[in-house]
Amino acid sequence: MKKVILLLLFMLAASEAKYLDSKSCKECHEDIYAEHAKSMHHKSSIFGDEIHKKVKEISSKSNYSCALCHMPATKNLSAMIRGEEQPDPADVRQSDGVSCFYCHQISKVHHAKAYNINFSSASGDEKPTMFGNLKDPDSSDKHHAEHNEIYKNSEVCMGCHSHKENEHGFEVCNTKNQYDKRSDCIACHMPRAAGGNEKFNKKGRDEYTTHNFLGIRSDEMVKKTVKLELAYKNNMIELTIANKMGHSIITHPMRLKFAKTVVTRKGEVIWSNFKESPQEDKEATFIIAFKDSEGKPSMPHTAKDYLINQNLKAMSAKTVLYSVPKLQKGDEIKTTWISYVISPNIAQKLQITSEEATKAYVGAEESIVVQ
């Protein structure tokens, strides 16, 4: 299987010639470029993402197998994956991350067990074809434009986001939809905004598809992760957590997400679901951790099994019951959803201190007052 995949990659790399970098799209697609330049797609390589760089350094010293999804536009993809060539910050095809050109050249996604593969239509033409979902696209002097169904049904996301197994055949991440054949990734992650998709807007379009690709680093998105519901009866607090997303709550093993519940009486906290660490309340904490062949805690690349697997699938809900001391009229019960890009103990181990990676993102809040 590995050999077949490497051969495929080689064929894709060999057929590719001319590359248009993301900056070159700015001339006409100004707003989309500005959104993309701030997104994690643009910053996905070791040159843009400190977290990715640190994890790469401990998991694979010489070879950069991660390039397949984190630096997919590089010309020497298979040499990079095998470790025969090293990343070069001066090469724009590498620092460009998941670039405009790369994404819009994907013509088909090949589904495989370890991870999926993107098929590229890049041909080396002076005037390449960009695939998309516009109705009756206008012509441009820089490229042709063509409709391709995978830019409508979100299949284009599945080349990189579906799933990934490590060398031991153990699945370490998964953003596959679980409630329907295909989840509408585009509807949730590329909302439409007012305006044209390019500067001149000759077609007079009044909306375009945004390219911020917001996720866990956005308070606004984190507020949409779950729906929380509270009830109090017979000295029991009943908390319902419903996952509103098209994928599991935990898609990537670096994350920590949980619901914090407190009871306050006259402004003072009299009860909480945990004291120091959210892990004290396993039912309301969502986290994945791995173990190696000896059962010891491990990083994803050496994982053989789960050490901890507390997750909740797409569009499903769970109810957590807390037995509390008898509450009085006027006591307030409040639950808050909190997310971390990197679980604080992993951040400490990897010595990652940037605010973006270590701060708490605050999501939905729900509260009731005892009657």
Ligand code: HEC
């Ligand atoms: C099959 C495609 C694929 C491969 C191969 C891959 N990744 Fe990723 N990686 C992703 C996707 C997709 C995400 C975003 C997942 C999410 O946010 O849920 C991601 C996210 C990450 C993150 C989180 C980054 C952040 O800033 O939030 C780290 C760290 C990471 N990958 C490390 C690696 C390392 C190290 C390798 C190589 C050993 C690797 N990945 C290989 C697809 C891949």
Ligand code: HEC
């Ligand atoms: C000289 C101006 C110009 C430049 C530079 C340019 N484009 Fe375009 N692009 C257009 C025009 C015009 C359209 C058609 C817009 C419409 O119909 O509303 C278009 C449409 C598109 C579409 C929609 C295709 C479809 O069928 O839905 C994509 C995708 C696209 N461009 C990607 C890119 C990328 C990626 C780059 C940079 C590598 C780029 N463009 C550079 C002018 C340009």
Ligand code: HEC
């Ligand atoms: C060529 C591979 C590739 C394709 C195709 C791709 N992604 Fe990604 N995506 C990534 C990688 C890699 C990351 C993680 C970057 C990082 O954090 O270092 C990512 C990150 C994300 C994030 C998280 C951003 C954040 O702030 O943490 C979202 C949301 C996302 N992608 C959605 C999508 C959607 C929706 C599609 C389909 C329209 C898509 N992606 C297509 C590789 C890809």
Ligand code: HEC
């Ligand atoms: C119903 C809306 C919805 C759909 C459908 C959806 N997502 Fe998300 N997704 C979200 C929200 C909201 C978040 C941010 C909250 C969070 O990360 O906890 C998110 C987060 C993410 C992240 C970052 C997760 C993390 O922990 O870093 C990635 C990557 C992602 N989505 C990719 C996808 C892909 C790929 C698809 C299609 C299979 C998809 N999403 C479908 C709503 C959705």
Ligand code: HEC
């Ligand atoms: C991760 C993949 C990905 C990246 C990176 C990406 N796009 Fe797109 N783009 C898409 C998808 C998917 C659509 C179609 C969304 C839809 O169905 O409306 C799209 C739509 C478009 C359109 C048509 C807009 C419309 O209103 O429908 C243009 C133009 C475009 N992209 C240009 C760009 C440019 C320029 C960049 C870089 C600055 C870029 N894209 C980066 C996935 C991507």
